[in-house]
Amino acid sequence: AGLSGGEGFQAIYDIEYAPSDANTLYFVVDTAGVWKSTDGGTSWQAKPNGFGANGGQSLSIHPTNPNIVFVAGGLMGDWTIPAAAEGIYRTTDGGNNWALVRSTSYKRSTGRGGSLFAFSGANIVYAGTHDVGLLKSTDGGNTWSTIVPFSTTGKISDVKMHPTDATILFVSTINGLYKVKDSGSISVTKVGTGLPQRPRMVVINKNNPAIMYASVGTAGVYWST
8 A cells, every 4th residue: 555564563463354244354463453344444443442452363253243353362472471451352342342351361472373263153152372271151252261271282373163063173272283072071182193283273174074274384284184
């Protein structure tokens, strides 16, 4: 656009269309918070009210309500003690107001990954973190509990729901790739034989969920059938 950049506005870490409204988009920047478009990306507005973090690692929009958005907000630095502003932010009014619904840590040193949130129905939300493992909320994000501990996962970089079985998630972590089954009880299986490094993110073929792709840092892209 011919505009100068710099320290005030750096890297876009995530950008998403609303699944239920193709004109609505949000993105999150490492140093400039959350932005929104309601005209398919032609124009943008900052949405800072209540968003206390510098920026964020990931955002996800509710599958049927474009006004509900979750963001993994952080200071986007490498401090050892999480600041009060770090954690899961939620808006329920299209970004006009944000609230910190779960304090947790998100560090830029983990690197860019995929989505840290996954939805199952209207009120169940899963969230990957960098300090407490995999979280789950059954009330739309008001309260959260750890279902897979940090001691198993380490820092999480991607959470993907199986496209035809909402009880199965694939979780990319600093310790490798895990298959998590949440069907009354929680089972965790480490998968990914043949991957040379930890996967940053995975993509599942919606038409054939047996086919998966994994981005593996400088090692390239791997696939499984």
